[in-house]
Amino acid sequence: MPKVSDEHRAAQILDAAMRLAATEGFHRMTMAEVVAVSGLSAGAVYGYFRSKQELVRAIAQRAVGRIATTIDALADAEPPVPPAEGLEAVLDRLLGLSDELGYDVPALAIQGWSEATRDPEVREILGTELLRVRRAWRDFAERVRDRGLLSPEADVDAVGNALMAMLPGFIVFRTVFGDVTPRSHASGVAELMRQPPSR
Amino acid sequence: MPKVSDEHRAAQILDAAMRLAATEGFHRMTMAEVVAVSGLSAGAVYGYFRSKQELVRAIAQRAVGRIATTIDALADAEPPVPPAEGLEAVLDRLLGLSDELGYDVPALAIQGWSEATRDPEVREILGTELLRVRRAWRDFAERVRDRGLLSPEADVDAVGNALMAMLPGFIVFRTVFGDVTPRSHASGVAELMRQPPSR
DNA sequence: CCAAACAGAATGGACGCTCGTTTTTTGATG
């Protein structure tokens, strides 16, 4: 029986906890459930995470880190495409991430935002990671502009922010309405950008 | 709600509960606090709301109703303005609503989204009210298009959705980054719409 | 054989909710 490393054990607990947090939310996720799903005991879990709060923070860190990495990669992809296409690709990837990881990533995102409103440490974790995402969107906007798909005078920070801001909207609409797809959501950006008649 | 006769009492309780929910979130808001802040007793509170869950649903209903009404009015305002200006006005009004009501409306919105992921009744409440908002944005987009500020072929549903989708982004960015204003947020839309050089 | 890891029952506190009691309101009566 090979000894399992500390990191593996911690990951095992985190996996269980993330699945639970995604389906029930942070507060309804009990330590007893984490213990049951992880297959360890209460004592063991507390050997790796000193408290539920620490576990929640670790979940937030891991989840937002994965999301940030996913989006980074896409926004950096060459060649530059129109903004709406880039957005659609990111939204697609966000849903793909859910399948890949086996839990509802958008639901976890909402949990994270909620937790960020009352735990400053979680807010900082999200802030740090999402800053990466922000820069990625800025760079994307810059490359798109340089390709002539935006006005040469366009403020790439503002454009990047606007595109990134479509993401929470997608997550919320999906939760509340349930009828929105990456394509339908991104098409709004394309429609907004259609040329009005010269005036 | 059993008591239709004395809805002032119910409003009194709701006021207290909403203030608490906005500052601490639904799960950290205890009934003991609601009792204390409302100035009534536990028994009295339970005479108006059969359970904490029912109280939470009432908070969601009231909060989203107010937000929807506020946005409705603005999106309907004449005369039509460019999309970015309309968005900025709505974001301004959202912050104004917080001052007016005395609690953090964006924070309450996040709580509502979080609750919607696990209470189908809250999800339905949000869905119904936000459908009104969605229609208001569609109408806004339509009028803006008819004024020549959008392409005549623009899909007003898609444009309305995109503008409305900027709202959760604003709320989340404000919570996580803290550095975004109605103006900076809305400017992204304006920048996105600037004419690229003809090609 | 020892130290580190683990198990799981036990603990203590928090919180939603109830229920017997007290206060207030109502309205009928002289």
Place this chain on the structure above:
DNA sequence: CATCAAAAAACGAGCGTCCATTCTGTTTGG
């Protein structure tokens, strides 16, 4: 207008449950 009894509303201490965390053995690997 005063009185009073019955009904309605409010009170608030306490109950039961749930849940994070601990702690005392027990197991396991070296």
